[in-house]
Amino acid sequence: MKDSPAFKARSRRRQKKIEMIVRFKIVAVFFLILFGADFVSAQTTIIRGVLTDSASKETLPYANVLIPGTTIGTLADDEGRYAIKLEGTYTKIQFGYIGYNTAVRTIEPGKDQVINVKLSVNTSMLTEVVIKGKARYRNRNNPAVELIQKVIDHKKENQMEANDYVQYEQYEKISLALSNLSDKFREKRIFRNYQFLFTEQDSSTIGGKNMLPAYLRERLSQIYFRKNPYKKKQRVLADQRAEYDARFIDNDGLSTYFNRLYEDINIYNNNISVVTNLLLSPIANSAPTFYKFFITDTIKTQQPWLVELSFIPRNKTDLLFQGKLYVTLDGHYGVQHAYLTVNKDINLNFMRDLEAKLEFEKSSDGRYHMSKSTLGMEFAFGDKGGGLYGERTVTFRDYEINRAQKDSVYQGPAEEIMYNPDEKKNPDFWVNSRHIPLERREVEIYKNVDTLQTIKSFKRTMDIGTLLFAGYKTLGPLEIGPVNTFYSFNPVEGLRLRFGGRTTPQFSKRLYFETYAAYGFKDMKWKYFVSGTYSLNNKSVYHFPLHYFRVSYQHDTKIPGQELQFVQEDNFLLSFKRGNNDRWLYNDIYKFEYVREFPSRISYKLGFTQWAQSPAGALVYQRYDTTSDGLINIPKLSNSEVSLELRYAPKEQYYQGKLYRIPIPNKYPVFTFRYAAGIKGFLDGETSYHNFTGNIAKRFFLSQFGYADVTAEGGYLIGKNIPFPLLTIHRANQSYAYQLSSYNLMNFLEFVSDHYASLGVEYYLNGFLFNKIPLLKRLKLREVVAFKGLYGGLRNENNPANNPELYRFLRNDDGTSATYSLNKEPYMEGSVGIANIFKLLRVDLVKRFNYLDNPNVSEWGIRARVKLDF
CATH class of the missing domain: 2.60.40.1120 (Carboxypeptidase-like, regulatory domain)
Structure with a gap:
């Protein structure tokens, strides 16, 4: 019966089956249209x-x-x-x-x-020849060398800078994916919920069969170039990227770092940047000295004819390319196509493969301009297994030659990137504006990254990773850390436990708080710190450009003169020290800071500091008392100081970590100037002085010979009767870690000055010598040579030896002096080291050249440093 319950139940089940079949067919048709269209129509x-x-x-x-x-x-x-x-x-x-x-x-x-x-x-x-043995390669009377020399001679006229004005539209995209993943890896249980992320491609191409796309950024820009006076303006019309949770990753820094690794390739430059190294261009002025060239084909199927020039390094381990150039025979000798790769024996860290392709088109003036540039690189720890493949593609169109724009277009710095303030562009805009369509593996990246943020297991993984690598655990509006400071030890405090944290932008985008508390089980004293920061531009105080003021109070211990880079002073690893390390301070510091940064990379900091420092451990402040003709102990030194710091770092880029900015070196110098004035009589200030310090740091890229980091610094302190704790206490290092900005065989508080000049050089040869030694080149070790020199002195009015009313210099238990002023001889130390051990460790043998008669000093030492290089 149609009205029976059984019949109605069967009808409902039948109807559901029909609906499921219809839905399945609709979904099948949808996926066929969505995914099958490309395969059917594009073939x-x-x-x-x-x-x-x-x-x-x-x-x-x-x-x-x-x-x-x-x-x-x-x-x-x-x-x-x-x-x-x-x-x-x-x-x-x-x-x-x-x-x-x-x-x-x-x-x-x-x-x-x-x-x-x-x-x-x-x-x-073939022609009849008599073979008398293998011919030796020579530059002289070599047609290939003669041709490449003509290309070199015509470089200037074939570059964009040969024109008075150039403008064009530029589209660029950079994508990254986990690469060379095995089927076994893909099928692991942990990836059960992430199968939608994987893509497949031809296994013979870079990256292998299975890939996991992880990042994509696109940018559309209009470029304006003027030759005289030189200007190059990039007006960004649209910009989009895959965004990760800002609590875990600095998206701006990530984009900056990837763009630094995958820089523009201009083959007409003498040197081409590849992952922070410079490789000599095959058409550099000195290219025939380092490369071998061969004419391997003549292409007559197009006008003008092209000559195919193949090139290889004379020494396959040097930082050089190998590949092919296609040169025009029209009198311009321009490059129409270029294919660049590197030898597998080259000492580029973590790089498993590299491939660059450059394409040029003929412009209205008869020269060839860049039309497309593709750079693909895969990084991995070994020759097999998973890696990270990245590809940057840049295309150029709508060239206009020698068309001048209004002067307002060229105003401002010589080179500048200007962002369009418009809102984020919709997908239709990008579909119509891209010069080239996205690759199949790139299409879903934006959606997949957004989906990842909603998966609990992914959030948990990122949370654990942030704790391990950055040292912070995020708890909503709070971050707990840094964990590497929770436990440490030293001679004054003994076992030291510390716990702290700070607020995040989730708490407030303008107001930030940070605090910690620590306890020493030997001195049985609490230490603590508290600060409040107010952002004046409604941006995070950890991201560029900074604009904030901060007030803080700290009651804690400190080693006099110890200034560290990129590490907390109570880091557990720095608890291990050589020699005597029992001269410490108890500090009470009140501080106010105002910080302002500008897009031009000019910044300044205004500050006021009032502190009281009390000697701790074996440190004693003493001076002669003229009335009793004996020594008296000084329990506390108080000081009030105003300060100004100016800094200029042209085109500076960096990755913003949880604690520090990690700079991405470039070829431009960084200038820093500091001025501090002591105010006697204000808030217990005991001393009046004026302290001037200047610092210049620059990286010199030396092509295939590596690079050198050079730092020059000088300081002058104006004032009389200044106690030695307020003099310049030169940065010493008694840990077993190699410190770049410290003197690694100088003892704490060993040298003080009121005027000084210093020079530091770190020269990284990048394997230039080791690559030529068969047993070493396979290990990809790299050589490092360093030198540090310090020249300074102490005027009589600030020298306790000539002014008995001053704090006397420290002394050892046997009565010998422990603190000195530099005399006419500069302090010098040097080191030779092996870097890239296990691809992340540097070990140096350090030698101290003079002042060896000072007590408790070491002439030789071995220091290590973790340094990740590409």
Whole structure:
């Protein structure tokens, strides 16, 4: 019966089945339209294989692969392997190599296929020769060298800077993905909820079969260039990127760091930056000295004719490229195409593969301008297993030559990136504005990264990672840490436990608080710190540009003269010290700071500090009492000081960590000037003085010879009767860690000055010597040479030896002096080191050259430092 309950139940079940079938068909059609359209209409075809000599079976490096009747093609690599991806219904593919017969093969559109080709020698091109042995490569009377020299001679006229005005539109994208992931890795239980993230590609290309896209950024800009006076303005029209939770990752710093690794490649520059190193361009002025060049083909199928120039390093371990150039024979000798890679023996840390392709188009003035640049690099810890593959593609169009703009367009700094204040662009804008479509693996990155933020297990992983690497545990509006300071020890406090934290932007975007409390079980005293910071630009006080004021109070211990970079002073690892380390201070410090940064990278800091320092441990403040003609102890030294710091760091970039900014070095110097004035009679201030300090730091890039970090500093203290704790206490180091800004064999409080000049040089050879030693080059070790020199002195009015009313210098238990002023001889120390041990450790043998008669000093020492280099 139709009205029976059983019949109605069967009807409902039947109706649900019909609805499920209909829904399935709708979903199937949707996915067919969404994903199948590209495969059906575009007919994506991937072809890969190896090209070899049919007789000798040897591979043919840099052979040509071309789709007949088009300009679509690629080059085989140095081992004859090739891979090409086609969009369309092409049915033929052509292979060629100079001196060999051309081969044409049939391809099947829409399928991945492997085509290995054996090319036979073209006997008509052979002439009778008498072989007398292997010819030695020479530059003299070498047609390939003569041709590359013409390219070098015409460099200036072929660069953009040869024109008075140039403007064009530039589109760039940079994507990163975890690469070379095995099927076993992908199928692990931990990734059960993340299968939607993985993508597959041809296994012969860089990155392997399985990839996990993780990052994407796109930018569309209009570029305006003027030759005289020089100006280059980049007006950003649109910008978007995959954003991670700001509690865990500095998205701005991440973008900056990736852009630094994947910089623009201008082959006309003498040096090309690759992952913080400089590689000599194959058309640098000195290129024939370091490269070997060979004419490997002449392409007559287009006008003007092109000559294919292959090049390799004379020494395959040097920081040099290898690849091919295609040079025009039209009198300009410009580069129309370039393919760059590096030898596997090159000492680039973590890099497993590199491939750069440059394309140029002929402009209205007959020269060739860049039309497309692609740089792909894969980083990994070893030759096998997972890695990180990144690719940056930049395209250029709508060139206009020698069209001047209004003067207002060129106003401001010589080089500047200007951002459009408009809101975020919608997806339709990007679809219409991209010069090239996104790759298949890139399409879903934005959505997938947003989805990741909602998965609890991913949040938990990021939380644990932040705790391990940054030292903070996030609890909503609070962060607890840094954990590496929770436990430490020293001779004064014994075992020291500390606990602290700070607020986050989730608490307030304007108001920030930070605090900690610590307890020493030997001195049985509490130490503490509290600060409040107010942001004046409604931005985080940890992100550029800073604009805030801060008030703080600290009651804690300190080693006099100890100034550390990128590490907390009560870090557990720094608890281990050499020699005597029992001269400490108890400080009570009240501080006010006002900080302002500008987009030009000029910044300043105004401050007021009032502190009282009491000697602790074996440290004693003493002076002669003229009335009793004996020594008296000084329990406390009070001081009030106003200060100003000016800093200019042109084009500075960095990654913002939880505690510090991690700078990304560039070629520009960093200038710092500090002025401090002691105010006697104000808030218990006991001393009047004026202290001036200047510092210049610069990295010098030396191409394949490495780079050198040079720091010069000087200071002058104006004032009389200044107690030695307020003099310049030169930065010493009694830990076993190598410290860049300290003197690593100087004892704490060993030298003080009221005027000084110093020079520090850290020269990193990047394996230039080790790469030529067979047993060492496989380890990819790198050489480091360093020198530190300090010249200074102490005027009579501030020297306790000439002014008995001053605090006398420290003395050891046996009565010998422990603190000195520098005399006519500068303090000097140097070191030689091996870096890149296990790809992250540097070990130095340090030698102290003079002042060896001072008590408790070491002439030699071994110091280590964790240093991650690319």
